[in-house]
Amino acid sequence: MSNVAVIGAGYVGITTAACLAHLGHDVRCADVDAERVQRLRKGDIPILEERLPVLVSEGLETRRLQFVVGAAEAVVGANVVFLCVNTPTSDTGAADLRYLDAAAAEIAPLLEPDAVVVTKSTAPVGTSRRIQQILDEHGGAAKGIRVASNPEFLREGSAVRDFLKPDRIVVGCDDPSVAVTITDLYRGIHAPVVVTDPASAELIKYASNAYLATRVSFVNAIANLSEAVGADIRDVALGMGYDSRIGSHYLDPGPGFGGSCLPKDVKALLHTAQESGHDLPPLRATLEVNAAQRTAVVAKIAAALGDRPLADSQIAMWGLTFKANTDDLRDSPALEIAASLLEAGAHVRAYDPVAGEQAARLMPDVDVVFDPYDACEGADVMALLTEWEEFRWADFGRVKATMRGHEIVDTRNALDASRMRQLGFSYRGVGR
Numbered sequence: 001m002s003n004v005a006v007i008g009a010g011y012v013g014i015t016t017a018a019c020l021a022h023l024g025h026d027v028r029c030a031d032v033d034a035e036r037v038q039r040l041r042k043g044d045i046p047i048l049e050e051r052l053p054v055l056v057s058e059g060l061e062t063r064r065l066q067f068v069v070g071a072a073e074a075v076v077g078a079n080v081v082f083l084c085v086n087t088p089t090s091d092t093g094a095a096d097l098r099y100l101d102a103a104a105a106e107i108a109p110l111l112e113p114d115a116v117v118v119t120k121s122t123a124p125v126g127t128s129r130r131i132q133q134i135l136d137e138h139g140g141a142a143k144g145i146r147v148a149s150n151p152e153f154l155r156e157g158s159a160v161r162d163f164l165k166p167d168r169i170v171v172g173c174d175d176p177s178v179a180v181t182i183t184d185l186y187r188g189i190h191a192p193v194v195v196t197d198p199a200s201a202e203l204i205k206y207a208s209n210a211y212l213a214t215r216v217s218f219v220n221a222i223a224n225l226s227e228a229v230g231a232d233i234r235d236v237a238l239g240m241g242y243d244s245r246i247g248s249h250y251l252d253p254g255p256g257f258g259g260s261c262l263p264k265d266v267k268a269l270l271h272t273a274q275e276s277g278h279d280l281p282p283l284r285a286t287l288e289v290n291a292a293q294r295t296a297v298v299a300k301i302a303a304a305l306g307d308r309p310l311a312d313s314q315i316a317m318w319g320l321t322f323k324a325n326t327d328d329l330r331d332s333p334a335l336e337i338a339a340s341l342l343e344a345g346a347h348v349r350a351y352d353p354v355a356g357e358q359a360a361r362l363m364p365d366v367d368v369v370f371d372p373y374d375a376c377e378g379a380d381v382m383a384l385l386t387e388w389e390e391f392r393w394a395d396f397g398r399v400k401a402t403m404r405g406h407e408i409v410d411t412r413n414a415l416d417a418s419r420m421r422q423l424g425f426s427y428r429g430v431g432r
């Protein structure tokens, strides 16, 4: 078993740390946020992620998992260090590597001889080389520190399952013994392992996310066409998905992709391509369709109002996170749509099962409430933005009695259209 340090206690870092401790390794997970670390030490998980509280408690009880403030404390005694810090979008669209660079510079003088530093953060082609250089410049060269890329493919909402039962494990490094060190950490997990060079590993991550984003934009474009020609996207997607060359994943139309990964990773890949003198036209189209999809939701809400203008209308919003089963609001379509509605003069009252308090801080002009029926009070339109399961089973008789109008805009095709119409709602889904 190994001594592992995990730098960054976010969605990826906590999951990586807890799962590696579950596999039997001794893990120290660090964050710069002292309050976050204090919470984690008590087993209080700052993010919503199924099974994570159980695994963190298990790790704390067995003492295989510790949380510490600052990367320096985590790396002492570690033979493998995972960098799991955030890599947001910079002004140019490129990945902003400042947190990764800072973490590497901070740990370099404290690393054990022959330690392996692994980038799990999503970072562009060339990052492994860049990290090696930073480590070497800060004292790593004399200690034989080696680097690798081991991109993470987990999805928020099923992060623990995805980590312990991944579709594949990708390791990019120049030294075969480093690949053995990393794959040994995953012993007990049955998945294909792709061992490759660092640039290919880095590109696998971006190409995968860009492909998924492109599928979402593709199905959204076909959904819009379905509406125009009188087809039903649900049947179109069903019929497409049965084709084994296509498959049914990522064929659900909606308000566009969001979250902390797909939008930023598509932009970063485009930037990488441009920097190397290439263009990726499909990815530009993917982003364009995605932006238009968010605008189309606002237009659909406006259309539902009929002759009434958006100004001074009352819009109820159900769901604010970028998808169900996560508390993540980063780049959520719902927030952008709420901002556009406010800009047009509408009043927005919103409910989300888990992210209400966070959303209220981010969007003080949205009236965030903590009950779905309160959100519908006096509303002209109810717009469903996130496919939370509880919305399917809501008391729509009560919704109808609470609203002023009777318009539903279901941006996820989550509700039963015929039942809604029977109840007297005017129902608009996506692509049907």
Ligand code: NAD
Pocket: 007, 008, 009, 010, 011, 012, 013, 030, 031, 032, 033, 070, 071, 084, 085, 086, 087, 099, 102, 103, 106, 120, 121, 122, 123, 152, 153, 154, 155, 156, 260, 261
């Ligand atoms: P996050 O923002 O939730 O967490 C990052 C954490 O790193 C923060 O808590 C921050 O305080 C901490 N941090 C930053 N600098 C630090 C330092 N020097 N020392 C210690 N801690 C530091 O980010 P995330 O969602 O976990 O994503 C991390 C990386 O993994 C990103 O590159 C992301 O693209 C990638 N990724 C994310 C997901 C996902 O679903 N969230 C999936 C796969 C890959």
